[in-house]
Amino acid sequence: MKNVLLVGCGRIAGLNEDDLYRKKPCSHIGAYQAHPAYDVKGVFDINPKSCETFANKFGILGRFNNIEKALSEIKPELVSIAVPYDFNCEIVHLVAQHPNRPKMIFCEKPISNSLKNAENMVRVCEENKVLFYINNRRLTDIYNKLEEIYHRELDGEAITVNAWCSSGLHAIGIHMIDLLRKIFGDIEWVRAKIEKEKVNTLPYSTNFKVDDPRVNAHIAFKNGIIGNFFNTALTTFTYFELEVLCRKGKIRVSDNGNILELYKTRTPSRSTLSYSLVRKKVFKTQNAETLFAKIAKELVHSNYDDCDHPLSAKHGLESYRVLDALIRSSESEKTVWING
Ligand SMILES: NC(=O)c1ccc[n+]([C@@H]2O[C@H](COP(=O)([O-])OP(=O)(O)OC[C@H]3O[C@@H](n4cnc5c(N)ncnc54)[C@H](O)[C@@H]3O)[C@@H](O)[C@H]2O)c1
Known part of the structure; x- marks a missing residue:
């Protein structure tokens, strides 16, 4: 016990x-x-x-x-x-x-x-x-599924990723940064612009602070992928979504992280328009165990905290390093390189 x-x-x-x-x-x-x-x-x-x-x-x-x-x-x-x-x-x-x-x-x-x-x-x-x-979202079923089908169905060949989330960088943005690091690995540099409009409170978040920055950014992963990360407090609803564009298809996570769709190239006919995508699979979070139930299970037998561990504070630190770089980039209006 x-x-x-x-x-x-x-x-x-x-x-x-x-x-x-x-x-x-x-x-x-x-x-x-x-x-x-x-x-x-x-x-x-x-x-x-x-x-x-x-x-x-x-x-x-x-x-x-x-x-x-x-x-x-x-x-x-x-x-x-x-x-x-x-x-x-x-x-x-x-x-x-x-x-x-x-x-x-x-x-x-x-x-x-x-x-x-x-x-x-x-x-x-x-x-x-x-x-x-x-605490992060690495044990969430749908994100593990995303990682799995990205490699199995799309050969892990992303061209870019577009990620959007609501609220501020500290409140929700850090979850997205950590998730992007989980799927695509470490981030090399960022180039961010601040969202200037003042927002005092959010109807959907009690943890949002007026001084929590929000950014629109380019993020470059060490594996060469350059993606877009957009974090805004201007919506009246909460959301957390992304789309991974690959050579042979794409993956979409929508409905605030509850629906995952895989699209793959169809077998083309003579028409040039047939070189398009067809939706192959849809996953939904339904009867899955909650994240907290998974965390409790994970921590029972856990006896290490290095970066192989999904909940490691080292991930928390490395993801915060990216958050810090985003803020510094938005302040200096320059590209900021991240040294882990
Ligand atoms: N992982 C997630 O998805 C997730 C979701 C919500 C909140 N959070 C995080 O959890 C934290 C708490 O959020 P919350 O919504 O529960 O806030 P809350 O305001 O509901 O609760 C915070 C509690 O901490 C107490 N407190 C404040 N300072 C303290 C101190 N120095 N020592 C001891 N107690 C203190 C307050 O009195 C309050 O009871 C935030 O940092 C937030 O970012 C994470």
């Missing part, structure tokens, strides 16, 4: 379980309580009232207003962090350096609010031999 300490008592920590639109489990505590290998022994929140309400709601005995006391009393094997990302760095440092530090930390995305902090977080966990994981 893994003793868990949950840091943060908000929506992604657990309150999202009340959202009827979400398939369950859809939160940290939902995932741990649905899996027999975990025992959430305590919760900590900077807001004592939130902590108390959350602990009562999920039947957790340990409720703390001091994280060090929580670590000393619970001696957790896993600390799960779900607070606004500005605080991730400070909390990871405190947890990783504590005498009762856990074997592993699982932390919400984005890894942090600056590249320097992100690098320091990975370093402090390495120095203290704490396995460090970041």
Whole structure:
């Protein structure tokens, strides 16, 4: 049984379980309580009232207003962090350096609010031999299917990729950056333009901040593919979509990441117009396990955190490096090269 300490008592920590639109489990505590290998022994929140309400709601005995006391009393094997990302760095440092530090930390995305902090977080966990994981979308069925059919059906021969998502770079953009890195590998350079229109709030995102940048960018992968990444807060709806154009077809992910379509060249006839595409397969997320259920399964036996691990904080860091480069490029209006 893994003793868990949950840091943060908000929506992604657990309150999202009340959202009827979400398939369950859809939160940290939902995932741990649905899996027999975990025992959430305590919760900590900077807001004592939130902590108390959350602990009562999920039947957790340990409720703390001091994280060090929580670590000393619970001696957790896993600390799960779900607070606004500005605080991730400070909390990871405190947890990783504590005498009762856990074997592993699982932390919400984005890894942090600056590249320097992100690098320091990975370093402090390495120095203290704490396995460090970041929540991302790499275990999502449809993206694994996308990767599989890209290689199997289209020979992994992309010409370009167009990726679009809503909200800001820290709120949603980081998911797309990480997903693009998963499919096409590391990114060499970016050239970005900032979205200038001020947006104060978004109807579909409580985590969006007015100063979270949005960009329209060219991104060049080390494998030679140059793609387009467009991240905007100007829509009134949430979306997360991409299209991979290949020599022998294309793959489209639409419906906010829920539908995947494969198009391949048809057998041509005499007509030149017959050199076109036909839709071959459609995949939908239907009865698939939720991402959080998969994450709980993945972390049970996990004992390494290098880049072969889908949740590795090293991916979180490398994806943040791209985010940072996008911001610097949009500020300087120059191409920014990324040195991993
Ligand atoms: N992986 C995903 O798909 C996904 C989805 C939503 C949110 N997130 C991330 O999760 C984080 C939290 O989002 P949320 O929607 O749950 O926010 P929230 O505002 O609902 O909850 C955050 C909680 O953290 C507490 N808190 C704030 N500062 C703290 C500190 N220093 N120490 C302890 N507790 C503190 C707050 O009191 C609050 O209860 C954000 O960084 C966001 O980017 C990730």
